[in-house]
Amino acid sequence: xxxxxxxxxxxxxxxxxxxxxxxxxxxxxxxxxxxxxxxxxxxxxxxxxxxxxxxxxxxxxxxxxxxxxxxxxxxxxxxxxxxxxxxxxxxxxxxxxxxxxxxxxxxxxxxxxxxxxxxxxxxxxxxxxxxxxxxxxxxxxxxxxxxxxxxxxxxxxxxxxxxxxxxxxxxxxxxxxxxxxxxxxxxxxxxxxxxxxxxxxxxxxxxxxxxxxxxxxxxxxxxxxxxxxxxxxxxxxxxxxxxxxxxxxxxxxxxxxxxxxxxxxxxxxxxxxxxxxxxxxxxxxxxxxxxxxxxxxxxxxxxxxxxxxxxxxxxxxxxxxxxxxxxxxxxxxxxxxxxxxxxxxxxx
Ligand code: SF4
Ligand SMILES: [Zn+2]
Ligand SMILES: [Zn+2]
Numbered sequence: 001x002x003x004x005x006x007x008x009x010x011x012x013x014x015x016x017x018x019x020x021x022x023x024x025x026x027x028x029x030x031x032x033x034x035x036x037x038x039x040x041x042x043x044x045x046x047x048x049x050x051x052x053x054x055x056x057x058x059x060x061x062x063x064x065x066x067x068x069x070x071x072x073x074x075x076x077x078x079x080x081x082x083x084x085x086x087x088x089x090x091x092x093x094x095x096x097x098x099x100x101x102x103x104x105x106x107x108x109x110x111x112x113x114x115x116x117x118x119x120x121x122x123x124x125x126x127x128x129x130x131x132x133x134x135x136x137x138x139x140x141x142x143x144x145x146x147x148x149x150x151x152x153x154x155x156x157x158x159x160x161x162x163x164x165x166x167x168x169x170x171x172x173x174x175x176x177x178x179x180x181x182x183x184x185x186x187x188x189x190x191x192x193x194x195x196x197x198x199x200x201x202x203x204x205x206x207x208x209x210x211x212x213x214x215x216x217x218x219x220x221x222x223x224x225x226x227x228x229x230x231x232x233x234x235x236x237x238x239x240x241x242x243x244x245x246x247x248x249x250x251x252x253x254x255x256x257x258x259x260x261x262x263x264x265x266x267x268x269x270x271x272x273x274x275x276x277x278x279x280x281x282x283x284x285x286x287x288x289x290x291x292x293x294x295x296x297x298x299x300x301x302x303x304x305x306x307x308x309x310x311x312x313x314x315x316x317x318x319x320x321x322x323x324x325x326x327x328x329x330x331x332x333x334x335x336x337x338x339x340x341x342x343x344x345x346x347x348x
Contacts, residue, residue, distance in 0.1 A: 048072075055251060058288035066255050073252050076243045077108050084226040084238050086194060091115045093192035093235075095183050096139075096147065098132030100260040101198030103139050104249045105241050107258055109196065110145060118147030119190065121182055123175065124159025128263050135261040150186050152178060156328070158335055164267055166338050172271040174331065181328045185319065187235045199239040202246040205295040206277035213276070221305040223298070231311050231320045245291065 046065035053063035153159040164171040225242040314326035
């Protein structure tokens with residue numbers, strides 16, 4: 001059907017229903033959430049061109065036809081880009097996981113004329129990593145875009161599932177830390193000083209809520225869509241999709257024939273960051289526009305930290321660190337220690 005929008009399922013973030021103690025399902029005291037993918041009646045008009053609207057945009061109190069939606073999306077991203085100290089000639093390394101956000105970010109930057117190259121970090125998660133790399137490869141191949149892949153196991157000696165098995169704890173925060181650190185190190189190795197990540201409005205608003213609820217003020221200082229470099233071995237980081245919602249990115253991908261990986265990461269269960277996003281989704285459903293108001297008001301009033309915490313060099317790898325050892329070396333030391341035989345095990 002021309003103009004109809006097919007929305008791909010959300011990769012990597014399927015949230016299993018939270019069960020009460022005892023594991024039995026309980027009737028919610030909240031009314032069921034309405035679907036975010038409401039369909040419009042045939043007579044609905046696009047607010048820009050007055051043609052037939054097929055895409056409801058409740059947070060903007062508007063409906064769009066597909067062409068006007070793409071225009072809206074591009075304008076929102078360009079508005080964000082104008083606030084960053086970069087130009088269309090700044091070479092950008094785009095961190096691409098194979099998910100909808102990073103592929104959408106890469107696509108729009110490429111279409112806007114930026115010189116881009118993709119960087120994919122292979123995590124070693126059976127099935128999911130192969131599918132993710134294939135999604136990146138197919139996207140890059142169709143658009144003749146350059147990209148490079150590095151494996152976390154080749155760089156650090158451990159894959160994410162191995163770290164998960166050894167540490168016996170929720171893996172997402174460790175995986176996130178390693179991806180951030182590796183992305184920084186590899187981008188410098190690749191000769192870039194600005195890295196693009198695909199964080200969207202939902203990610204940023206969810207993170208903001210989490211930091212406020214947990215009173216983590218040290219992280220609020222870093223909550224900005226452009227994080228400048230504060231050390232010769234730290235690249236600047238920009239988030240061109242911070243003004244667009246996850247749902248809008250799914251629609252953009254569908255309209256631009258971008259095919260993100262459709263598998264969920266099998267290790268994602270129980271990530272608490274999803275709960276904050278769910279809480280905001282509930283508010284958004286009942287009060288459209290809440291998410292963007294929450295994030296944009298914070299960003300508008302945010303004052304940069306007057307004296308950022310100083311770095312020292314990690315005594316093992318030389319990377320910038322807040323302590324004697326950086327977080328990567330700390331983790332590696334722990335993992336290697338686990339590999340050493342316990343004195344009591346000798347000869348047993
Ligand atoms: S382990 Fe968590 S952070 Fe890492 S890829 Fe899977 S879901 Fe994402
Ligand atoms: Zn229109
Ligand atoms: Zn180190």
